[in-house]
Amino acid sequence: MKPIKVGLLGLGTVGTGVVRIVEGHQEDLQRQTGSAIEIVKILVQDKTKSRSITVDPDKLTENAWDVINNSEIDVIVEVMGGIETTKEHILTALNNGKHIVTANKDLMAMHGPEILAKAAEKGCDVLYEASVAGGIPIIRALVEGFSSDRITKIMGIVNGTTNYILTKMSQEGAAYADVLKEAQQLGYAEADPTSDVEGLDAARKMTILSTLGFHANVALGDVEVKGISSVSKEDIQYGKKLGYEVKLLGIAENHDGHISVSVQPTMVKNTHPLASVNGVFNAVYVYGEAVGETMFYGPGAGELPTATSVVADLVAVVRNLKLGVNGRTVLAPYKEKKLKTDEQIASKNFILLHVEDKAGVLAQITQIFAQHEVSLESVFQHPNAHNPKAEIIIITHDANQASMKNVLKQFESMDVIHSIKSLYRVEG
Amino acid sequence: MKPIKVGLLGLGTVGTGVVRIVEGHQEDLQRQTGSAIEIVKILVQDKTKSRSITVDPDKLTENAWDVINNSEIDVIVEVMGGIETTKEHILTALNNGKHIVTANKDLMAMHGPEILAKAAEKGCDVLYEASVAGGIPIIRALVEGFSSDRITKIMGIVNGTTNYILTKMSQEGAAYADVLKEAQQLGYAEADPTSDVEGLDAARKMTILSTLGFHANVALGDVEVKGISSVSKEDIQYGKKLGYEVKLLGIAENHDGHISVSVQPTMVKNTHPLASVNGVFNAVYVYGEAVGETMFYGPGAGELPTATSVVADLVAVVRNLKLGVNGRTVLAPYKEKKLKTDEQIASKNFILLHVEDKAGVLAQITQIFAQHEVSLESVFQHPNAHNPKAEIIIITHDANQASMKNVLKQFESMDVIHSIKSLYRVEG
Numbered sequence: 055m056k057p058i059k060v061g062l063l064g065l066g067t068v069g070t071g072v073v074r075i076v077e078g079h080q081e082d083l084q085r086q087t088g089s090a091i092e093i094v095k096i097l098v099q100d101k102t103k104s105r106s107i108t109v110d111p112d113k114l115t116e117n118a119w120d121v122i123n124n125s126e127i128d129v130i131v132e133v134m135g136g137i138e139t140t141k142e143h144i145l146t147a148l149n150n151g152k153h154i155v156t157a158n159k160d161l162m163a164m165h166g167p168e169i170l171a172k173a174a175e176k177g178c179d180v181l182y183e184a185s186v187a188g189g190i191p192i193i194r195a196l197v198e199g200f201s202s203d204r205i206t207k208i209m210g211i212v213n214g215t216t217n218y219i220l221t222k223m224s225q226e227g228a229a230y231a232d233v234l235k236e237a238q239q240l241g242y243a244e245a246d247p248t249s250d251v252e253g254l255d256a257a258r259k260m261t262i263l264s265t266l267g268f269h270a271n272v273a274l275g276d277v278e279v280k281g282i283s284s285v286s287k288e289d290i291q292y293g294k295k296l297g298y299e300v301k302l303l304g305i306a307e308n309h310d311g312h313i314s315v316s317v318q319p320t321m322v323k324n325t326h327p328l329a330s331v332n333g334v335f336n337a338v339y340v341y342g343e344a345v346g347e348t349m350f351y352g353p354g355a356g357e358l359p360t361a362t363s364v365v366a367d368l369v370a371v372v373r374n375l376k377l378g379v380n381g382r383t384v385l386a387p388y389k390e391k392k393l394k395t396d397e398q399i400a401s402k403n404f405i406l407l408h409v410e411d412k413a414g415v416l417a418q419i420t421q422i423f424a425q426h427e428v429s430l431e432s433v434f435q436h437p438n439a440h441n442p443k444a445e446i447i448i449i450t451h452d453a454n455q456a457s458m459k460n461v462l463k464q465f466e467s468m469d470v471i472h473s474i475k476s477l478y479r480v481e482g
Numbered sequence: 483m484k485p486i487k488v489g490l491l492g493l494g495t496v497g498t499g500v501v502r503i504v505e506g507h508q509e510d511l512q513r514q515t516g517s518a519i520e521i522v523k524i525l526v527q528d529k530t531k532s533r534s535i536t537v538d539p540d541k542l543t544e545n546a547w548d549v550i551n552n553s554e555i556d557v558i559v560e561v562m563g564g565i566e567t568t569k570e571h572i573l574t575a576l577n578n579g580k581h582i583v584t585a586n587k588d589l590m591a592m593h594g595p596e597i598l599a600k601a602a603e604k605g606c607d608v609l610y611e612a613s614v615a616g617g618i619p620i621i622r623a624l625v626e627g628f629s630s631d632r633i634t635k636i637m638g639i640v641n642g643t644t645n646y647i648l649t650k651m652s653q654e655g656a657a658y659a660d661v662l663k664e665a666q667q668l669g670y671a672e673a674d675p676t677s678d679v680e681g682l683d684a685a686r687k688m689t690i691l692s693t694l695g696f697h698a699n700v701a702l703g704d705v706e707v708k709g710i711s712s713v714s715k716e717d718i719q720y721g722k723k724l725g726y727e728v729k730l731l732g733i734a735e736n737h738d739g740h741i742s743v744s745v746q747p748t749m750v751k752n753t754h755p756l757a758s759v760n761g762v763f764n765a766v767y768v769y770g771e772a773v774g775e776t777m778f779y780g781p782g783a784g785e786l787p788t789a790t791s792v793v794a795d796l797v798a799v800v801r802n803l804k805l806g807v808n809g810r811t812v813l814a815p816y817k818e819k820k821l822k823t824d825e826q827i828a829s830k831n832f833i834l835l836h837v838e839d840k841a842g843v844l845a846q847i848t849q850i851f852a853q854h855e856v857s858l859e860s861v862f863q864h865p866n867a868h869n870p871k872a873e874i875i876i877i878t879h880d881a882n883q884a885s886m887k888n889v890l891k892q893f894e895s896m897d898v899i900h901s902i903k904s905l906y907r908v909e910g
Contacts (some may be wrong), residue, residue: 071772191623346617358772366627
């Protein structure tokens with residue numbers, strides 16, 4: 055078989071890893087696919103920039119169309135990021151009959167259906183394993199490993215930056231702002247960290263995972279998102295005392311076709327495997343009706359881990375080329391999307407209240423939970439030495455979101471409750 | 483597309499699960515594959531036996547050839563176990579052009595190469611995800627997820643029975659014999675538990691995983707096997723005190739094409755994710771040169787988890803049928819198998835010695851380690867109140883197996899050493 059020609063869009067961290075793996079593992083890749091794989095053109099922002107790898111300067115271009123419209127290229131590997139312009143590039147490449155491997159979660163979360171429809175029309179592959187959880191082959195697990203099962207819940211730590219920050223806050227008792235600064239200095243967080251810390255990055259990944267797991271077109275707007283910027287070191291310490299770790303979890307649930315997807319800081323029981331996933335590692339829990347609980351753990355980002363997934367997709371494209379079946383392996387979502395109402399979303403909750411330190415307050419509070427049929431698992435109260443308010447921590451049993459909202463609304467109108475300090479979902 | 487006809491060999495635990503999933507998820511399976519899947523013939527030992535599911539009695543047969551030679555059947559699902567007779571059945575079925583899905587680790591570990599060669603010759607699929615780690619899609623991860631990487635180490639808890647026993651021994655301080663009895667009563671261990679507790683079952687699974695991960699034909703005889711029947715509750719308690727859990731680990735390593743595969747009770751550092759895999763759960767750690775460390779966790783056995791993997795393979799066969807590419811996706815091992823010598827196998831070690839309680843003994847012992855260039859991480863000595871011997875626990879740094887053997891041989895000849903009580907590999 056003739057060598058497969060690849061065009062690379064982007065030569066940043068992941069792009070560099072892709073070049074390293076394709077060149078370094080050439081012999082294995084030939085064995086795996088039956089043909090040589092050659093990167094023939096690479097889009098860069100600046101041809102003159104110095105790089106950690108040696109690349110033939112003739113292969114570099116600053117013009118995307120040199121890659122997209124290059125007739126000798128079979129497969130485009132897109133690792134440059136971006137959304138609208140990148141979408142146009144990908145759609146044109148598909149119109150040119152090129153197969154696509156992408157690590158772009160933003161693109162796939164926002165425009166996945168349109169891109170996959172174009173791919174199906176053109177008989178092209180679009181693979182995107184690297185878009186979620188870096189080196190963990192979680193998309194393959196969902197699409198192939200559990201093809202026989204009905205997945206009811208996907209719960210994941212899918213953002214390494216926030217997991218690094220929360221791990222540090224937990225292990226060192228440090229404050230959010232300090233750890234964020236340190237993470238920025240170490241390169242684990244961007245100069246503008248909003249997309250990571252406010253949960254948007256995780257939401258995009260959960261959009262992709264829930265669409266694949268539940269066979270319904272979940273959109274980014276369907277995901278309820280809350281980030282970690284309001285997580286205090288006190289919350290983390292209170293959680294630890296009660297046996298919980300705070301983790302930013304993406305949680306997608308599916309009960310009889312009714313779906314909810316959220317990203318939020320969550321109190322995870324410390325006996326649950328997700329509680330001990332630390333630092334920049336990612337992990338995805340998958341619950342299936344038949345299989346029960348499974349977990350996939352690994353590096354969520356980084357040059358070589360992410361490039362491993364990109365090149366595994368490239369191998370899959372080349373194998374499909376050899377078999378002549380490109381574009382025929384994608385399963386379009388076939389289920390109607392029905393989102394859960396607040397009444398249908400249930401979880402345990404962790405609530406920290408600052409209240410007037412006087413008799414009868416706790417009774418009033420528990421009475422309100424009872425009115426809304428929220429039953430309580432445990433209640434902890436202790437007076438605060440420094441001021442005339444007491445702190446109450448309440449952990450509920452499973453309660454639906456509508457009832458919880460009603461409880462909180464009533465709390466807000468009560469003079470004896472000074473503030474609803476924190477509210478977390480509880481898992482595990 | 484016309485319905486795909488399946489013949490089922492075996493209607494025990496897993497077979498029952500397969501029937502449940504194929505019937506219960508029929509609509510989803512049709513969406514996934516584009517065609518109905520129908521189980522048309524089932525081999526059973528006794529047609530009159532009462533069962534937990536309702537099966538059309540006309541589908542049952544006590545004659546394997548009614549299934550294997552049945553011309554309407556496209557795919558044979560083999561979940562009856564057995565080796566030599568089953569091999570003949572499978573080979574005949576392949577000669578008849580039937581695709582095979584099997585959960586049979588014994589068969590694949592012993593005769594995998596012969597069966598896969600026949601399948602390639604006949605253009606048939608042979609898929610066996612369920613043969614290792616029940617519901618965990620670990621074979622897909624190795625074959626597809628990490629197709630771009632060089633796997634250097636696979637380390638797994640792949641036998642639920644022994645993990646259940648070791649977990650109980652650890653958590654309750656119970657003795658091996660007592661927990662084994664309990665496990666037998668609960669159905670977690672067989673009446674004859676040899677294959678599980680002596681590590682043979684795990685060895686078979688490691689044969690399969692290392693063959694796939696390292697692209698070399700690892701044979702069962704290449705695996706060094708030690709079971710858990712000699713693990714004492716004292717060893718477990720000593721391990722815990724020093725921060726280790728005893729786990730039966732399958733460990734396959736590959737350095738520059740030199741391979742070692744073993745199954746042995748191992749002291750796993752309690753901060754390593756494998757240390758907290760408890761009960762009948764399985765987990766497989768995979769280290770790749772590029773991806774780094776990943777872990778796959780889930781149920782290692784059971785009716786529905788194992789059936790999930792079997793039916794996922796069935797879905798893959800049907801998808802291949804639809805694409806017309808059966809028998810073309812298997813990658814035969816392409817690397818020469820070079821087994822490591824004792825000099826090339828290195829690990830940390832945990833050694834418990836009973837020694838004469840007198841001055842100078844420790845110096846003699848450490849001197850012998852030094853002679854063989856084994857350096858020590860830590861040494862603990864405490865006198866035993868009940869008799870005139872002391873106990874010494876030594877944890878070495880990475881030491882090669884040849885040196886360790888020499889050290890132990892010298893220990894055996896020393897009068898001051900009463901016994902080499904235990905020796906464990908150390909990981910994590």
